Amino acid sequence: MRTQVVIIGAGPSGLLLGQLLHREGIDNIVLELRSKDYVLGRIRAGVLEQVAVDLLGHAGVDARLKAEGLPHHGIELGFDGRRHRVDLHRLTGGKQVMVYGQTEVTRDLMDAREAAGLPTAYSVPDVSIHGFDTNHPVVRCTLDGKPVEIACDFIAGCDGFHGVSRASVPPEALSHFERVYPFGWMGLLADTPPVSEELIYVNHPRGFALCSMRSKTRSRYYVQCSLDDRIEDWSDDRFWDELRSRLDERTAARLVTGPSIEKSIAPLRSFVAEPMRFGRLLLAGDAAHIVPPTGAKGLNLAASDVNYLWQALASHYRGASAELGHYSDRCLSRVWKAERFSWWMTSLLHRFPDSTAFDQRVQHAELDYLVHSEAAMTALAENYVGLPFETQADR
Ligand code: RFL
Ligand code: PHB
Numbered sequence: 001m002r003t004q005v006v007i008i009g010a011g012p013s014g015l016l017l018g019q020l021l022h023r024e025g026i027d028n029i030v031l032e033l034r035s036k037d038y039v040l041g042r043i044r045a046g047v048l049e050q051v052a053v054d055l056l057g058h059a060g061v062d063a064r065l066k067a068e069g070l071p072h073h074g075i076e077l078g079f080d081g082r083r084h085r086v087d088l089h090r091l092t093g094g095k096q097v098m099v100y101g102q103t104e105v106t107r108d109l110m111d112a113r114e115a116a117g118l119p120t121a122y123s124v125p126d127v128s129i130h131g132f133d134t135n136h137p138v139v140r141c142t143l144d145g146k147p148v149e150i151a152c153d154f155i156a157g158c159d160g161f162h163g164v165s166r167a168s169v170p171p172e173a174l175s176h177f178e179r180v181y182p183f184g185w186m187g188l189l190a191d192t193p194p195v196s197e198e199l200i201y202v203n204h205p206r207g208f209a210l211c212s213m214r215s216k217t218r219s220r221y222y223v224q225c226s227l228d229d230r231i232e233d234w235s236d237d238r239f240w241d242e243l244r245s246r247l248d249e250r251t252a253a254r255l256v257t258g259p260s261i262e263k264s265i266a267p268l269r270s271f272v273a274e275p276m277r278f279g280r281l282l283l284a285g286d287a288a289h290i291v292p293p294t295g296a297k298g299l300n301l302a303a304s305d306v307n308y309l310w311q312a313l314a315s316h317y318r319g320a321s322a323e324l325g326h327y328s329d330r331c332l333s334r335v336w337k338a339e340r341f342s343w344w345m346t347s348l349l350h351r352f353p354d355s356t357a358f359d360q361r362v363q364h365a366e367l368d369y370l371v372h373s374e375a376a377m378t379a380l381a382e383n384y385v386g387l388p389f390e391t392q393a394d395r
Contacts, residue, residue, distance in 0.1 A: 001148055003027045003119075005313065006139045007156045008127055008165050010039055010120060012102060013285030013302040014158030015109035019059040020310035022118055026317060029150060030120040031127050031141060033159070036110065039122075043189055043262045045102040045299035046212050046220055047072075047199070049386025052303035053098050061108045068215070069100035075384065077349075077371060078202035078209075079364070081248045084371040085198070091374075091381035099199075101214045102299050129155050129168050132281035154313065157283040158302075161271070166287050169278050181268040181292060181346060182353050183207070186225040188239050189262040194219045195247075195255045201294070201349055203367060204246035208294075208350045211243075211251070219256075222293075224350055229265060236260045268292035270343050272335060275328040276305070282327060284309055289335050294349060295342035300386060304338075305331045307389055330390055341383040 005021055007014045010032035021028050032039065048056075048069070056062045073089035073096050089096055113120055127141045132155055139150045157165025166174070185208075194213035202209040207224035214220055223242050225234075240257040247255065271290040276283045285302030308330045315323035348366060352359070370376045 002151045003029045004152060004317075005029075005154045005156055006031065006137075006150055006152045007158055008129070008139070009033075009157070009159035009163060009285075009287070010036075010106075010110070010122065011158060011160055011285065011302070012105055012109065012299055013287075013306050014156065015106065015113060016055070016059060016061075016303060017156055017158060017284065017306045017310055018118060018120075019061060019109060019112055019116075020055075020306065021313060022113075022116055023060065024310065024314045024317070026313060028118070028156075030113070030118070031124045031139070032120070032122045033124060033127070033163075034122065036122045040103055040107060040110075043101070043103060043187065043220070043264065045293070045296065046099055046214060047296035047300075048098040048100055048105075049300045049303075050095055050097070051307070051386050051389055052300050055303050055307050056105065056108075059109075059112075061112045064104065064108055065098065065100050068104070069098040070213070070215070071096045072099055072198055074198050076196065076198055076200045077367065078200050078248055078251070079204070079367050083200060083248060083251065086377055086381055086384075088381045088385050091378045092385050095385040097296075097385055099213060105299070127159075127164055129157075129165060129281065132168075133279040135280070137280045153280065155281045156309065157281055157287045158285055160286040161290055163287050165281060166273055166283055169281070173278060175274045177270075177272045177274070179270040179343065181270075181350070182227065183224050183350060184227050184229065184265050184267045185210075185222045185293065186229065186231075186234055186239065186265050187220065187222045187263065188236070188260045189214070190219050190221075190258045190260050191217060192219050192256040192258040193217055195251055200247075200251065201345075202246055203349045203351075203363070205351065206242070206246050209243055209246040211247075225265060227267060231263055231265055234263065234265075236263075239263070266293070268294075268346065270339055272332070272339060274332060276331050277324065277328045282309055282312075282324075284331075288331070289339065291339055291342035292346045293342075294345040295338065295384065297338040297342050301335055301338050304334050304389060333390065334387060337383070337387055
């Protein structure tokens with residue numbers, strides 16, 4: 001078997017890359033460890049930057065996003081029992097973010113891939129990658145019960161944090177940078193109207209809380225929890241009580257509760273592996289980096305890597321191979337800015353178990369400064385809506 005690019009992983013980065021390459025006439029196969037239903041059952045990101053929306057448009061998969069996505073012009077920060085609005089639209093000269101679930105992005109990409117008849121294999125348990133430091137990489141796996149070897153020009157490692165791609169790179173060729181946070185997020189999805197039209201990020205003495213949504217009738221909420229907590233410890237009632245206790249009075253009074261349709265706990269981590277290219281293996285998305293979800297940057301960074309990757313591969317097939325040499329640096333320049341922003345949002349809004357009274361006063365002063373300073377609010381807004389992609393003109 002032979003193709004031009006083997007893509008490992010059918011998350012948003014793998015599927016979006018496959019679609020963009022297909023539109024350039026570049027053959028690709030997607031291999032996914034899990035079943036299609038499992039992938040669609042994972043509830044994750046909810047906020048898309050404008051540049052990610054534009055890229056989905058370029059890939060031709062934005063019809064439902066345009067019809068059903070909710071454009072947001074602001075977010076709110078809650079502390080001291082009050083809410084403060086950050087007017088993203090005004091502070092960034094007219095930019096916005098789009099609230100549209102990662103599950104829906106994934107479904108749109110899967111549908112487009114299926115409609116185009118592109119090869120995708122789900123439930124592939126044993127992908128292994130070989131020879132990516134040569135000009136003839138191969139991918140081995142079992143398809144329909146038979147061992148298969150796929151010869152290719154490139155392997156795209158889009159298989160998330162726990163995937164096989166980064167793990168196959170010799171350890172001495174990689175540098176890791178990591179921060180693990182001493183808490184997690186407990187998330188709940190419910191078919192209840194969102195408590196507010198905009199997202200609310202809350203710093204409360206009992207811990208962080210986030211009020212988000214998927215549509216006008218579906219809410220997504222998070223509360224900071226302990227790393228020792230288990231999902232069985234959190235009944236729906238306990239979750240709603242805890243969330244309510246972290247909201248200001250006016251918001252708490254408006255909260256509509258209901259049975260959960262999904263609940264999950266996610267640990268928070270900042271992580272970057274450098275470089276993102278090893279010969280003919282190119283890492284993208286969570287396979288190369290993780291951000292804590294506070295800045296809503298994970299899915300957006302995956303889209304940003306894919307933006308650089310499809311262009312570099314398209315240039316290669318048009319004879320401009322040097323572009324691939326810049327792939328890692330281009331991605332990492334944007335990745336580190338999003339890492340900084342996500343770390344900063346996380347530090348600003350969470351209660352750290354080991355923080356001193358001094359740390360808490362400084363955190364409070366920063367929040368107070370932020371909401372009263374046009375300059376500080378502008379910096380937040382500029383990062384939240386997403387920094388621009390580097391273009392050919394910037395090089
Ligand atoms: P994914 O989505 O993890 O997809 C990787 C795919 O690879 C498969 N795989 C393998 N396939 C074949 N062989 C193997 N050996 C394999 N090993 C793994 C996996 O099954 C999977 O299908 O990575 P990708 O595509 O890079 O996408 C990254 C995003 O999913 C992630 O960054 C975001 O979800 C992060 N994130 C958020 N990002 C945002 O931009 N905005 C948000 O609002 C936001 N909220 C969140 C989030 C992540 C969260 N969790 C649970 C970590 C909220 C939460 C709670
Ligand atoms: C979500 O809706 O899941 C969401 C929104 C904003 C974040 C993180 C998660 O910062």
